[in-house]
Amino acid sequence: ETGVTQSPTHLIKTRGQQVTLRCSSQSGHNTVSWYQQALGQGPQFIFQYYREEENGRGNFPPRFSGLQFPNYSSELNVNALELDDSALYLCASSYDPTSPGNTIYFGEGSWLTVV
Amino acid sequence: AQSVSQHNHHVILSEAASLELGCNYSYGGTVNLFWYVQYPGQHLQLLLKYFSGDPLVKGIKGFEAEFIKSKFSFNLRKPSVQWSDTAEYFCAVKNTGGFKTIFGAGTRLFVKA
Numbered sequence: 001e002t003g004v005t006q007s008p009t010h011l012i013k014t015r016g017q018q019v020t021l022r023c024s025s026q027s028g029h030n031t032v033s034w035y036q037q038a039l040g041q042g043p044q045f046i047f048q049y050y051r052e053e054e055n056g057r058g059n060f061p062p063r064f065s066g067l068q069f070p071n072y073s074s075e076l077n078v079n080a081l082e083l084d085d086s087a088l089y090l091c092a093s094s095y096d097p098t099s100p101g102n103t104i105y106f107g108e109g110s111w112l113t114v115v
Numbered sequence: 116a117q118s119v120s121q122h123n124h125h126v127i128l129s130e131a132a133s134l135e136l137g138c139n140y141s142y143g144g145t146v147n148l149f150w151y152v153q154y155p156g157q158h159l160q161l162l163l164k165y166f167s168g169d170p171l172v173k174g175i176k177g178f179e180a181e182f183i184k185s186k187f188s189f190n191l192r193k194p195s196v197q198w199s200d201t202a203e204y205f206c207a208v209k210n211t212g213g214f215k216t217i218f219g220a221g222t223r224l225f226v227k228a
Contacts (some may be wrong), residue, residue, distance in 0.1 A: 033215065042119075042205050042218035043159070052191065058216035087125040099213045104148070 003027060004093050004107035012113045013081050021076040021110045022068060023091030031097045033067060034073040035090040043090055049074055050097055078112075086114045117142045119208050127225045128196050135189040136222050138206030145211040148189040150180055154202045165189065166211075176200070186201070192221035197228045217221075 003026035009050035013019050025032050031050045038068035049068035063079040073095075078085055088111050092104035122137035140146065150162040163174025170182040180191045189206060203223050209216040 035218075040220075042220045045215045046218065048214055050214075058215065092216075098213050102147070102209070103161060103164055105215055106151075107159070108158040 004091060004105055004109050006089075006091050007108040008010070008110055010111045010113075014080055015065045015082050015114055016085060018079045019081060019112060021075045021078075021091075021112070022088050023076070023093075023107060025072045025074070025093030026105055027090075029093035029095045029105075030072050031094045031104060032068055032072065033097075034074070035092065036060075037088040037090055037109070038084075039087070040059065046076070048097065051108065053112045055097070066101050080113060081114045088112075117208060117210065117217045119206050119217055121206050121219035121222050123222050124220065125225070126148040126165050128136065130225045131195045132197055133227075134191070134196045134200070134215050134224070136204055136206075138189045138191065138219060139187050140206075140208040140217075141187065141197070142208060142210055147209045147211055148180070148182060148206040149154075149209070149216070150174065150178070150189075151207060152202050153203045153205065153221075159205065162174065162191070188214050196224075198226050200224060201226045 005024045007022045033048040034046040037043045048058040052068045053102040065077045068074045088110045091107045094104045118141045120139045125156050148165040151159045152162045165172045165182045174177045203221045205221045206219040
């Protein structure tokens with residue numbers, strides 16, 4: 001049990017719709033990163049938030065956006081959903097992302113199916 | 116750009132067999148290295164990690180990994196696998212001082228009882 005919680009666990013959306021996924025970080029952690037894991041692949045880095053600011057982004061289009069709140073919880077928003085957005089979305093939290101000892105801890109993920 | 120390569124996508128072993136999963140990364144600087152495991156129906160869990168010091172790292176459940184800097188490798192080993200080790204294993208790398216952890220595509224291990 002990592003203390004990272006995500007909601008919802010499963011959802012189905014229609015192409016073109018928008019979705020919001022939520023994450024509560026582990027106690028004491030101020031950094032949240034989001035990953036997309038398609039079937040048969042490893043997690044792909046979407047972006048990271050550190051103290052409410054986005055401080056890193058992977059190769060995802062601008063329709064993937066996020067927020068981090070003062071309590072360090074976070075949201076991932078995806079607009080104009082496409083079929084290829086169907087995947088497991090993972091949230092991971094950590095403390096001080098640039099410290100040598102930094103390790104990320106994952107939640108159980110949100111399964112998104114776009115039809 | 117950083118990348119992680121896991122050589123085997125699927126591995127099938129019998130119980131008590133020895134395991135070695137290959138992992139190579141591309142990055143010229145100082146790195147932190149990780150192995151994560153995902154058991155069926157469960158979330159990604161940290162198995163072990165390397166930051167500095169002894170290149171032979173021991174993790175949970177009898178797993179160990181060796182960092183060989185000259186080969187840019189961080190292979191995972193276990194002398195004798197059990198049926199309960201059936202899972203998907205991911206190697207990951209993060210450059211020291213960087214902000215993101217990069218994952219390999221994963222290796223699915225199936226252990227026959």
